[in-house]
Amino acid sequence: MSDTVAPGTIDPGTIDAGARLRAFVLSMPAARLLGFDFLDVAPGHVVLDLPFRPELGEHQGLFQGGILGALVDFAGASANATLLGPSEALMTLDYTVKLLRPARAAGLRAIGRVIDGGGRIGVASAELFLRDADGRVDDTGPVVTGLVSTRRVDLRPRS
Helix, strand or coil, X not given: CCCCCCCCCCCCCCCCHHHHHHHHHHCCHHHHHHCCEEEEXXXXXXXXXXXXXXXXXXXXXXXXXXXXXXXXXXHHHHHHHCCCCCCEEEEEEEEEEEECCCCCCCEEEEEEEEEECCCCEEEEEEEEEEXXXXXXXXXXXXXXXXXXXXXXXXXXXXX
């Protein structure tokens, strides 16, 4: 996948919407820095996976809270982005993160779901779950929950 994807450089006729979303999001320097990947993309729904690396942690080997917040933002905004047209993008307006318990694991699974995707403002939920080195998700519930609000932006040139 190219590291130089920019808005308007992907021909919508050559790849599906899920591949366009992956390419666009993963071209962002912050996304590459975090190192997550998309496991699933469907209208109104995404699943991301983030392996633990020491540079994403704090002193006790837990995922650091700011990293958790960034993953919530990417999961929720990406879920909202699944409902965009080819000439639209979005920007995060705000997000709220609730840290429910410590996040010590081989990785995190993030699930983003659209709550309200209609209109100019979209709202999505995001939940982060612990996962082990084999990819099995802890079934005791999320370690983090969040809400993400985004605003649609039209990329077409104004005349």
